[in-house]
Amino acid sequence: MNSNRNLVPPRDFVSTKASLPAKHTRAWGALGAGGLLWVSCWPVVSGAVEFNTLQPAQSTLVFAYKQMNVPMEGRFKSFSAHLHFDPAKPAQGKATLEAPIASLDTGSEEANDEVGDAAWFNSKKYPVAHFESTTIQPLGGNRYEVSGPLTIKGHTRLVSTPVTVSVQGNRAVFDGSFEVRRADFSVGEGTWADFGTVANEIHITFHLVATP
Amino acid sequence: MKNNQPTPRSEYTAMAKGLHWLMALGLCSLFALGLYMADLHLSPWKLKLYSWHKWAGVTLFLLAWLRLLWRFTHRPPALPGHMSPLERLVAHCGHALLYLLLFAIPLSGWLMSSAKGVQTVYFGLWPIPDLLTKDKALGDVLHEIHETLNWLLALTVAGHALAALKHHFVDRDEVLQRMLPGVSGKSTQ
Ligand code: HEM
Ligand code: HEM
Numbered sequence: 157m158n159s160n161r162n163l164v165p166p167r168d169f170v171s172t173k174a175s176l177p178a179k180h181t182r183a184w185g186a187l188g189a190g191g192l193l194w195v196s197c198w199p200v201v202s203g204a205v206e207f208n209t210l211q212p213a214q215s216t217l218v219f220a221y222k223q224m225n226v227p228m229e230g231r232f233k234s235f236s237a238h239l240h241f242d243p244a245k246p247a248q249g250k251a252t253l254e255a256p257i258a259s260l261d262t263g264s265e266e267a268n269d270e271v272g273d274a275a276w277f278n279s280k281k282y283p284v285a286h287f288e289s290t291t292i293q294p295l296g297g298n299r300y301e302v303s304g305p306l307t308i309k310g311h312t313r314l315v316s317t318p319v320t321v322s323v324q325g326n327r328a329v330f331d332g333s334f335e336v337r338r339a340d341f342s343v344g345e346g347t348w349a350d351f352g353t354v355a356n357e358i359h360i361t362f363h364l365v366a367t368p
Numbered sequence: 369m370k371n372n373q374p375t376p377r378s379e380y381t382a383m384a385k386g387l388h389w390l391m392a393l394g395l396c397s398l399f400a401l402g403l404y405m406a407d408l409h410l411s412p413w414k415l416k417l418y419s420w421h422k423w424a425g426v427t428l429f430l431l432a433w434l435r436l437l438w439r440f441t442h443r444p445p446a447l448p449g450h451m452s453p454l455e456r457l458v459a460h461c462g463h464a465l466l467y468l469l470l471f472a473i474p475l476s477g478w479l480m481s482s483a484k485g486v487q488t489v490y491f492g493l494w495p496i497p498d499l500l501t502k503d504k505a506l507g508d509v510l511h512e513i514h515e516t517l518n519w520l521l522a523l524t525v526a527g528h529a530l531a532a533l534k535h536h537f538v539d540r541d542e543v544l545q546r547m548l549p550g551v552s553g554k555s556t557q
Binding site: 223224225226227228229263264266267269270347348350352353354 | 410411412413415416418419484485486487488489492493
């Protein structure tokens with residue numbers, strides 16, 4: 157019943173960056189990173205079925221932030237997860253997620269060109285953002301609270317997020333959202349440290365679709 | 369200043385003069401700012417300039433409406449009698465083109481911002497609705513349009529200013545003076 161599978165192979169993140177033409181400005185934010193996070197996906201079981209294969213085309217990991225008070229949105233183009241979840245014993249479940257910084261799309265090409273720089277994610281040194289669940293607590297009904305360490309740019313913080321699980325036919329959908337602060341992970345240093353331009357709060361929303 | 373004269377006046381009203389020079393100053397500044405900021409390397413400074421450019425641009429867009437309102441409720445002073453029909457035509461077309469650009473430029477900037485996925489939040493407080501959804505290709509086209517319209521404005525304004533100077537120094541008529549602040553000469557018309 158346990159499964160431990162790599163659901164979405166990380167793409168070659170170096171080439172993702174290289175392939176983006178640099179140009180226009182904008183957006184920023186950078187950060188997204190934070191986002192990473194959580195894609196915690198653990199298979200939900202309905203009956204005897206365990207949903208443990210992430211459907212990357214249907215899953216999204218997006219993040220929202222404010223830049224000069226303008227709402228901006230970015231996303232991770234790829235991420236991978238190892239799942240291990242027995243719905244009969246949710247508290248013993250486990251989910252880990254990895255999101256390559258190079259797959260991060262800030263919503264702006266100009267920002268995408270810089271997001272790997274030392275001031276932002278320093279992706280040469282810290283190429284992947286990582287989350288690992290340590291507790292999964294049922295909140296009643298189909299809701300759970302998932303907590304665990306999130307590591308970005310060498311900084312680890314404990315985070316937790318509510319997750320709603322819904323099973324539709326042979327698909328299980330995990331939805332949730334939570335907030336991180338980029339400064340907790342030293343994302344956006346130097347001139348970018350001022351929250352007046354790019355806000356500290358990064359709101360991460362995940363929508364994960366898994367099949368058996 | 370008396371307004372709403374059915375017959376042509378000898379000079380522009382204070383309102384018309386104020387708007388004309390305020391907008392001329394604003395447009396020249398925004399033009400320079402636009403060229404400067406677009407070439408900057410990404411930085412918080414650049415992001416601030418972009419926002420300020422948009423806020424100022426939206427302000428000019430609002431002033432353009434005020435100006436149009438003035439235009440519909442007043443008749444500008446008549447052109448001097450020495451002008452040929454062709455000169456009159458060029459003057460009228462030139463002014464019409466300037467009015468058109470006063471709207472088309474900020475409108476293209478607004479649409480470009482929407483297409484690029486960066487909403488305009490006026491003074492960081494009031495979100496202005498996005499008229500388009502994010503579309504990179506369309507954003508690039510609108511950028512081209514915004515830029516081209518700006519160069520067209522620069523050209524037109526150059527011709528416009530040269531014409532004003534010609535009126536003043538060559539024709540020695542009252543055309544420039546009646547747009548200048550302060551008291552102008554008597555009506556000659
Ligand atoms: C009304 C007066 C305006 C003037 C004279 C003006 C002028 C300019 C100029 C000269 C540029 C540089 C173009 C280039 O070389 O790339 C520019 C860029 C830009 N303008 Fe405006 N603009 C005006 C209004 C607006 C408004 C209302 C907005 C948005 C709400 C706007 C948004 C932008 C943006 C986003 C750019 C940068 C494009 C890029 O680099 O990606 N502008 N503007
Ligand atoms: C961005 C810069 C400018 C814009 C957009 C602009 C626009 C206009 C427009 C639309 C009018 C027609 C008003 C009407 O009769 O309805 C006008 C009139 C006039 N402008 Fe400008 N202008 C600019 C700069 C200048 C400059 C630099 C000068 C002088 C060197 C100037 C001198 C005049 C004069 C003298 C008139 C009155 C023409 C007449 O009496 O028929 N303008 N301008």
